[in-house]
Amino acid sequence: MSFQSIWDIFINNWEVYLRGAYFALIIAVIGTIFGTLIGFFIGLMHTIPQRKKTVKTYILKVFNVLLTTYVEIFRGTPMMVQAMVVFYGLVSLDIEINRFLAACIVISLNTGAYMAEFVRGGIVSIDKGQFEAAQAIGMNHFKTMVHIVIPQVARNILPATGNQLVMNIKDSSVLSVISVVELFFTTNSIAGSTYRYFEAFFIACVLYFIMTFTVTRFLLLFEKKLDGPDSYKVELITGNKPKKEGV
Amino acid sequence: MSVVIDIKHLNKKFGDHEVLKDVNFQVNKGEVVTLIGSSGSGKSTLLRCINLLETPTAGEIIYNGENILDDKHDIEKYRTHLGMVFQQFNLFNNLNVLANCTVGQQKVLKRDKVAAEETAMKFLQLVGMAQYKNAKPRHLSGGQKQRVAIARALSMNPDVMLFDEPTSALDPEMVGEVLKVMRTLASEGNTMLIVTHEMEFAREVSDRIVFMDKGVIVEEGHPDVVLLNPQHERTKEFLKRTLK
Ligand SMILES: Nc1ncnc2c1ncn2[C@@H]1O[C@H](COP(=O)(O)OP(=O)(O)OP(=O)(O)O)[C@@H](O)[C@H]1O
Numbered sequence: 001m002s003f004q005s006i007w008d009i010f011i012n013n014w015e016v017y018l019r020g021a022y023f024a025l026i027i028a029v030i031g032t033i034f035g036t037l038i039g040f041f042i043g044l045m046h047t048i049p050q051r052k053k054t055v056k057t058y059i060l061k062v063f064n065v066l067l068t069t070y071v072e073i074f075r076g077t078p079m080m081v082q083a084m085v086v087f088y089g090l091v092s093l094d095i096e097i098n099r100f101l102a103a104c105i106v107i108s109l110n111t112g113a114y115m116a117e118f119v120r121g122g123i124v125s126i127d128k129g130q131f132e133a134a135q136a137i138g139m140n141h142f143k144t145m146v147h148i149v150i151p152q153v154a155r156n157i158l159p160a161t162g163n164q165l166v167m168n169i170k171d172s173s174v175l176s177v178i179s180v181v182e183l184f185f186t187t188n189s190i191a192g193s194t195y196r197y198f199e200a201f202f203i204a205c206v207l208y209f210i211m212t213f214t215v216t217r218f219l220l221l222f223e224k225k226l227d228g229p230d231s232y233k234v235e236l237i238t239g240n241k242p243k244k245e246g247v
Numbered sequence: 248m249s250v251v252i253d254i255k256h257l258n259k260k261f262g263d264h265e266v267l268k269d270v271n272f273q274v275n276k277g278e279v280v281t282l283i284g285s286s287g288s289g290k291s292t293l294l295r296c297i298n299l300l301e302t303p304t305a306g307e308i309i310y311n312g313e314n315i316l317d318d319k320h321d322i323e324k325y326r327t328h329l330g331m332v333f334q335q336f337n338l339f340n341n342l343n344v345l346a347n348c349t350v351g352q353q354k355v356l357k358r359d360k361v362a363a364e365e366t367a368m369k370f371l372q373l374v375g376m377a378q379y380k381n382a383k384p385r386h387l388s389g390g391q392k393q394r395v396a397i398a399r400a401l402s403m404n405p406d407v408m409l410f411d412e413p414t415s416a417l418d419p420e421m422v423g424e425v426l427k428v429m430r431t432l433a434s435e436g437n438t439m440l441i442v443t444h445e446m447e448f449a450r451e452v453s454d455r456i457v458f459m460d461k462g463v464i465v466e467e468g469h470p471d472v473v474l475l476n477p478q479h480e481r482t483k484e485f486l487k488r489t490l491k
């Protein structure tokens with residue numbers, strides 16, 4: 001075991017490693033995007049006001065119970081087991097499914113279950129006054145959500161979303177149980193063929209860390225940029241006409 | 248004089264608690280009406296019932312001759328005719344000053360961007376906030392926020408402006424700038440219904456003052472009559488407490 005032997009293994013297998021890292025990242029990104037969308041969908045369904053007792057609100061209630069059941073199940077079981085159940089479940093039903101696609105579906109459903117709670121919390125934490133102000137200028141619930149609430153919730157849960165992306169990069173490794181060619185899976189085969197377990201996995205470790213570290217920094221920068229400057233420019237108005245922006 | 252809002256036998260209960268009891272009153276076009284009364288007397292509730300942020304338990308709200316409590320009435324459309332200014336400003340935190348004033352025009356009234364911005368800038372100039380059009384709410388002081396909130400409401404070109412204690416959440420040195428804007432609005436012939444504890448201001452701008460106590464309208468009339476020569480014992484007590 002030496003630095004040289006680690007380097008040799010990397011040089012001999014770098015294409016396979018990068019391919020594995022690439023797929024780990026892709027699966028994590030896809031899982032985070034679709035998971036966040038699922039989270040928003042559930043969070044929005046759970047916060048639709050149900051003032052009148054109509055058939056529609058009854059259907060909504062039943063639907064929300066189903067969504068809650070999904071959230072509880074996916075939060076309460078390991079993703080490794082979920083992957084096995086989904087993939088082999090589909091196989092036993094004679095449904096041909098690509099392993100990569102199955103991995104993406106499992107990680108998205110898993111992320112969605114976690115994001116749902118963040119989104120719901122984000123929506124209820126927007127002060128009631130902004131909802132009332134939106135109502136008072138004639139916005140309905142849908143418009144209020146689209147133009148006022150969702151943009152603020154998206155911003156407020158950005159740290160949680162970023163955290164989830166980092167978790168997904170790491171947790172994509174458990175999807176190797178359904179033989180998806182991501183970083184853990186490729187590392188395992190390199191280790192198996194070279195009998196150099198420490199070296200092979202040490203390289204994987206470094207690659208995982210580079211990915212999570214880069215993503216974390218990038219997200220922090222992105223958050224800063226979204227918030228804009230701490231101060232603002234006061235527009236000098238000469239005459240009565242408003243000045244064109246950006247001139 | 249034409250009646251814009253006519254309230255008939257309005258009643259509001261929160262559970263068993265009867266907050267408004269058979270309230271009857273009218274707001275005429277171009278009139279400035281001020282609601283006064285002690286804390287908990289139901290002033291905010293009345294204002295919030297008028298634009299249906301609270302659903303009245305019983306009674307009628309007639310707007311331009313139509314009862315808006317009818318099931319078939321388009322509540323969202325009705326609300327665009329009323330401009331509401333809240334004690335806590337309630338600006339949209341994700342939008343800058345200009346967008347706060349255009350979002351309703353564009354998304355509800357379906358005005359195009361140019362027209363919406365022109366209208367918004369007109370009212371931002373009126374309240375003295377035009378040069379802050381790119382600022383986010385978090386960059387503004389309370390008085391500035393409230394002036395933007397007033398411009399936002401005016402930008403919808405409402406028939407009636409409702410103010411619920413617009414200066415109560417402000418530091419004393421910022422009260423003046425908001426009252427100044429409201430004086431201008433009053434002098435321009437806007438129809439206004441104001442809840443305030445600023446008695447001097449109320450006397451100056453109001454055409455009529457309505458005194459409420461425990462959910463009922465005790466007396467109403469010209470400011471000089473209600474404030475200087477009240478007829479009812481409860482009004483006298485209230486004024487003695489507030490004007491000392
Ligand atoms: N959502 C609510 N649920 C239950 N009770 C309420 C609600 N809103 C108001 N009330 C009660 O209704 C009564 C009247 O309240 P309201 O806010 O209208 O008074 P107000 O005259 O505006 O007082 P203030 O001068 O303090 O603003 C109070 O007793 C209050 O506790």
Ligand SMILES: [Mg+2]
Pocket residue numbers: 290291292411412
């Ligand atoms: Mg009040």
